[in-house]
Amino acid sequence: MVTEGGAAAAKQCFIELAKADTSGDYDKALKTANKILRNFPKETLAFKCKLVAQIQLGHFEEALALVKKTPPHHMGECLFEKAYVQYRLNDDAAAMETLSKTDENDVRCLELKAQLLYRAEKFEEAAAIFR
Incomplete structure (x- = not known):
């Protein structure tokens, strides 16, 4: 169960993720997605954002590894x-x-x-x- 403080921290991380995406700062988006996944390892949106950030940064090997190792129900x-x-x-x-x-x-x-x-x-x- 997510605590009230945990929910606030998660919300802040998703706000940071949205800002990074909107501004095209995919390095920051990748770091933020990783931060979210450390705390919420089944967060579908964070997996998808991590994948897109890796692709945008040209990290194709890492992106392919992520797709292969992540179950479809975790990433969509x-x-x-x-x-x-x-x-x-x-x-x-x-x-x-x-x-x-x-x-x-x-x-x-x-x-x-x-x-x-x-x-x-x-x-x-x-x-x-x-x-």
Whole structure:
């Protein structure tokens, strides 16, 4: 059970996290998310914010490790983020496999799939996604 002081501290951390996100200070967002997770290790929003901060900072190996080790019920749906990290790490086959598990109407996933196809020089298939 969270004490009254603990709830106030958690609220302050989430305010800091929101400010860091709004200002684009992903280094601070990462530190704040880690602080939240130390005190509340099952906080879904903090996991997601940590993942986004790692991606924005270019920490792709760490982001992939986070996705792999964190149970989905702790972080929520992160298939796009996982595929994007795999793409940035040039693991195109893994990225395509991850994208095959996503919602076929997710525009972010469609765009990433087109980028992967373009990278593989499958230009017609890439263009067909946008028709």
